[in-house]
Amino acid sequence: MAYQQVAVxxxxxxxxxxxxxxGLTVLVLAVRVTGAGEAPAVEIFALIATSIIVEALPFxxxxxxxxxxxxxxxxxxxxxxxxxxxxSVQIPGAALGGLAFPVCECGSxxxxxxLIARGVHPSAAVAFMLAAPIVNPVVLLSTWIAYRxxxxxxxxxxxxxLLGLVVAVAAGWALGADRAxxxxxxAPSDEHAGGSxxxxxxxxxxxxxxxxxxxxxxxAALAAALQTIVPQNIIAGLASNTVIASLALMxxxxxxxxxxxxxxxxxxxxxxFSPAAQLAFLVSGPVLDTKLGFLYGASFGVRFVxxxxxxVVPIVLAGALWFEVLIT
Amino acid sequence: MRLDGRIAVxxxxxxxxxSFLAWLWFSGEMVRYLGPRTYWVIPFGAxxxxxxxxxxxxxxxxxPSEPVRRSDLVSGLIVVAPLLLVLAVPQPDxxxxxxxxxxxxxxxxxxxxxxPGAGHDGEVAFIDLSYxxxxxxxxxxxxVVEDEIVHLTGFVSEVSPxxxxxxxxxxxxxxxxxxPYSADILLSPRMGGYSQDQWLRVRGRIAKDDxxxxxxxxxxxEPVAGPRDxxx
Numbered sequence: 129m130a131y132q133q134v135a136v137x138x139x140x141x142x143x144x145x146x147x148x149x150x151g152l153t154v155l156v157l158a159v160r161v162t163g164a165g166e167a168p169a170v171e172i173f174a175l176i177a178t179s180i181i182v183e184a185l186p187f188x189x190x191x192x193x194x195x196x197x198x199x200x201x202x203x204x205x206x207x208x209x210x211x212x213x214x215x216s217v218q219i220p221g222a223a224l225g226g227l228a229f230p231v232c233e234c235g236s237x238x239x240x241x242x243l244i245a246r247g248v249h250p251s252a253a254v255a256f257m258l259a260a261p262i263v264n265p266v267v268l269l270s271t272w273i274a275y276r277x278x279x280x281x282x283x284x285x286x287x288x289x290l291l292g293l294v295v296a297v298a299a300g301w302a303l304g305a306d307r308a309x310x311x312x313x314x315a316p317s318d319e320h321a322g323g324s325x326x327x328x329x330x331x332x333x334x335x336x337x338x339x340x341x342x343x344x345x346x347x348a349a350l351a352a353a354l355q356t357i358v359p360q361n362i363i364a365g366l367a368s369n370t371v372i373a374s375l376a377l378m379x380x381x382x383x384x385x386x387x388x389x390x391x392x393x394x395x396x397x398x399x400x401f402s403p404a405a406q407l408a409f410l411v412s413g414p415v416l417d418t419k420l421g422f423l424y425g426a427s428f429g430v431r432f433v434x435x436x437x438x439x440v441v442p443i444v445l446a447g448a449l450w451f452e453v454l455i456t
Numbered sequence: 457m458r459l460d461g462r463i464a465v466x467x468x469x470x471x472x473x474x475s476f477l478a479w480l481w482f483s484g485e486m487v488r489y490l491g492p493r494t495y496w497v498i499p500f501g502a503x504x505x506x507x508x509x510x511x512x513x514x515x516x517x518x519x520p521s522e523p524v525r526r527s528d529l530v531s532g533l534i535v536v537a538p539l540l541l542v543l544a545v546p547q548p549d550x551x552x553x554x555x556x557x558x559x560x561x562x563x564x565x566x567x568x569x570x571x572p573g574a575g576h577d578g579e580v581a582f583i584d585l586s587y588x589x590x591x592x593x594x595x596x597x598x599x600v601v602e603d604e605i606v607h608l609t610g611f612v613s614e615v616s617p618x619x620x621x622x623x624x625x626x627x628x629x630x631x632x633x634x635x636p637y638s639a640d641i642l643l644s645p646r647m648g649g650y651s652q653d654q655w656l657r658v659r660g661r662i663a664k665d666d667x668x669x670x671x672x673x674x675x676x677x678e679p680v681a682g683p684r685d686x687x688x
Contacts, residue, residue: 156543159544170548171548172548174541175550177541182490186477334466345535348538356557358557386629389629390630397635
């Protein structure tokens with residue numbers, strides 16, 4: 129049985145939008161004429177926000193493509209068969225399924241949305257969504273490449289994969305168990321165009337993409353604003369204690385909103401921080417960051433993000449401490 | 457048969473972003489936004505977004521369709537807003553302000569310190585000088601020794617009476633993950649007049665300052681235009 133969706137109400141179009149377009153055009157011209165765009169803070173904001181979006185949008189499209197394929201071409205009985213397995217099999221199975229889905233976090237959210245909408249248990253879909261950006265082969269390979277020069281490549285890859293799977297399974301179990309936590313919001317135009325399968329596929333692809341893309345844009349803008357305003361070196365003094373250092377790097381990961389396929393190359397630059405704190409950065413970043421906060425909220429409702437934080441932070445912290453004990 | 461407004465809005469969104477990515481691809485401007493590891497995203501994105509836009513064409517003129525709703529248009533405006541930002545700020549750079557904001561966690565050492573293994577045969581570079589100030593072992597492996605000749609090109613991120621800090625960002629994935637690497641260039645009394653964000657080409661030799669940190673004593677400093685690829 130399909131998961132209940134809550135429609136986002138839509139309003140009719142008005143000339144106000146045209147006024148908005150005209151206003152934005154005037155704003156662009158004003159910025160160019162006055163030279164306000166040459167202010168360093170504006171340049172940093174523009175560059176960081178645009179770069180995050182440029183990098184994320186193709187993956188949002190890829191995720192929307194898979195989502196549309198699931199919606200239109202995967203038969204009901206195939207998903208019913210998956211839903212028939214006990215949860216104790218579904219959840220770890222879905223998390224391990226992330227090994228075969230080489231996209232970053234922006235792509236896994238629309239897929240999870242569609243799986244839930246088609247009747248897959250939310251616990252399994254959330255486990256897949258959180259695991260895929262951490263344990264997919266591209267991410268693990270990039271982690272190994274980044275850390276091999278430090279002589280701890282295998283340890284970091286193993287630690288990241290294992291802790292990522294634990295976080296995904298635990299969060300799937302905890303969040304999916306309470307159906308009130310996940311209120312699946314529906315894109316305003318989840319419809320079949322033209323009545324044909326091809327038309328339905330295109331309609332789902334584009335509505336999913338448009339719905340997700342706007343939250344990527346908003347999240348990227350917030351991440352860029354934070355990076356422009358907040359000096360990151362303020363956390364450099366927190367490196368000596370593993371607990372505080374791990375929490376500090378998790379907070380930094382939230383602000384930076386990096387792609388999981390390259391975040392290891394950033395983590396290695398935190399040379400004052402222990403490998404355990406860096407592991408916390410690598411596991412928490414792909415499941416909790418600024419742009420994801422908007423995507424999760426738009427997809428699963430406002431309760432989802434705080435509850436996810438309550439599950440992820442303690443597990444990652446405990447995992448980082450264990451990792452420190454194991455590699456020293 | 458009439459134009460399906462909602463499909464048309466999404467077609468325009470996809471086409472606009474595909475066109476922007478294609479422009480980044482063919483103009484070479486992608487080096488401003490992404491790092492070498494993710495350059496492939498630009499052609500991949502241009503082709504997939506363009507393909508997705510073209511896939512909408514058969515359904516642009518459909519059967520009976522719903523009118524475009526305000527929510528669709530507002531969403532569309534949000535998605536194209538970054539493109540308007542690019543028009544307003546066409547050639548943004550990470551400069552000295554970004555260097556002061558971005559994480560540069562080297563320099564303090566401490567019990568947790570780890571630095572990468574070195575041992576390359578190339579010329580000593582910004583990254584080597586930064587890590588060398590954290591680990592003598594690294595300095596030896598990277599060939600960071602006093603009197604070694606170095607060539608550096610970067611922008612001025614800090615200016616003081618006796619030195620300038622020359623910086624260049626390393627971008628792994630995109631500009632959001634840029635990490636600044638710096639080298640201090642000592643100035644003799646007849647040198648000076650450099651300003652923040654000015655690009656300089658420096659030739660000099662490695663020395664140690666009074667604090668025992670590796671610095672560069674220049675034999676030549678030349679103002680230059682910012683390079684096409686501003687990152688390491």
